[in-house]
Amino acid sequence: MASSVVHPQRIAFLGTGKIGEALLSGLLRAGKHPADVLVTARRPERAAELAARYGVRASTNREAAKLADTLILAVKPQDMGTLMEELGPHVRADRLVISAAAGIPTRWFEARLPAGTPVVRVMPNTPVLVDEGMSVISGGSHASEEHLLRTEQIFQSVGQALRLPEAQQDAATALSGSGPAYFYYLVEAMTDAGILLGLPRQVAHDLIVQSAIGASVMLRDSGEHPVKLREAVTSPAGTTIAAIRELENHGVRAALLGALEAARDRSRELASGGK
Numbered sequence: 001m002a003s004s005v006v007h008p009q010r011i012a013f014l015g016t017g018k019i020g021e022a023l024l025s026g027l028l029r030a031g032k033h034p035a036d037v038l039v040t041a042r043r044p045e046r047a048a049e050l051a052a053r054y055g056v057r058a059s060t061n062r063e064a065a066k067l068a069d070t071l072i073l074a075v076k077p078q079d080m081g082t083l084m085e086e087l088g089p090h091v092r093a094d095r096l097v098i099s100a101a102a103g104i105p106t107r108w109f110e111a112r113l114p115a116g117t118p119v120v121r122v123m124p125n126t127p128v129l130v131d132e133g134m135s136v137i138s139g140g141s142h143a144s145e146e147h148l149l150r151t152e153q154i155f156q157s158v159g160q161a162l163r164l165p166e167a168q169q170d171a172a173t174a175l176s177g178s179g180p181a182y183f184y185y186l187v188e189a190m191t192d193a194g195i196l197l198g199l200p201r202q203v204a205h206d207l208i209v210q211s212a213i214g215a216s217v218m219l220r221d222s223g224e225h226p227v228k229l230r231e232a233v234t235s236p237a238g239t240t241i242a243a244i245r246e247l248e249n250h251g252v253r254a255a256l257l258g259a260l261e262a263a264r265d266r267s268r269e270l271a272s273g274g275k
């Protein structure tokens with residue numbers, strides 16, 4: 001059982017749902033000791049389930065804030081007001097508060113925490129589960145270089161981390177925070193197309209997923225522009241250009257521009273933990 005003194009390396013997840021658990025499992029894989037991790041959830045049975053699965057300590061929000069020096073807030077934006085009402089006044093100003101919530105700016109947290117408390121806003125994504133996360137980091141007005149480095153260290157252990165000005169966080173949320181969902185959506189739709197063409201579902205799934213993996217590795221490792229990579233697949237009067245014409249006819253590029261703009265706008269709407 002964890003002692004009641006603050007351990008310099010102790011991390012607490014306040015709200016441990018999909019992204020909280022993905023991050024938690026990644027940190028443990030990267031070598032974090034389970035005794036140095038506390039988790040909270042709204043339902044005590046959820047926190048107990050996580051404690052049983054990972055060997056971490058199930059806690060209450062107040063106890064976690066007392067015992068850990070780094071607090072990762074991962075409740076939904078709509079639940080952040082309730083969490084901060086309960087927690088805000090009880091957080092010591094020497095804690096580092098990291099918010100993973102979409103939309104909510106660091107100044108919103110600063111207004112609800114003791115004066116001078118360092119706050120860092122991070123937008124991770126679910127591939128942290130396989131150490132391929134993309135996390136965008138912005139410091140609030142009391143976050144020092146040491147706080148940013150500490151945050152980077154946490155998120156680099158489960159993928160890549162990039163510092164950006166906070167004004168770009170809503171755009172980053174639309175691109176990389178939500179990004180994995182767009183690729184899953186495409187894979188789902190392309191698998192359906194395979195069914196339409198008469199392939200068994202599992203075969204269609206395997207063909208599309210391996211094509212996605214191959215294309216992703218080439219995008220990352222070849223150093224080539226995506227246009228070049230696409231041109232190399234697109235033979236004159238061939239099959240690929242026939243498909244691309246359909247995508248253009250249906251305005252898929254315009255749909256993507258509109259979709260990411262809508263995600264950015266929704267992130268902005270969540271700025272005050274709105275509904």
Ligand SMILES: NC(=O)C1=CN([C@@H]2O[C@H](COP(=O)(O)OP(=O)(O)OC[C@H]3O[C@@H](n4cnc5c(N)ncnc54)[C@H](OP(=O)(O)O)[C@@H]3O)[C@@H](O)[C@H]2O)C=CC1
Pocket residue numbers: 014015016017018019020040041042043044046061074075076077079082083100101102123124125126177178
């Ligand atoms: N999912 C994603 O891909 C990403 C999500 N985010 C952000 O992460 C946050 C969480 O999202 P996600 O994991 O999807 O949501 P989930 O609904 O899966 O998780 C939210 C968690 O918060 C807990 N919770 C709610 N209220 C409280 C409270 N007052 N005290 C303690 N715990 C509480 C819930 O407990 P219980 O389970 O008991 O209800 C649940 O475990 C959001 O702010 C989102 O914007 C950021 C990047 C990516």
Ligand SMILES: O=C(O)[C@@H]1CCC=N1
Pocket residue numbers: 102173177178
């Ligand atoms: O959909 C959402 O609001 C969260 C934030 C980014 C990814 N999931």
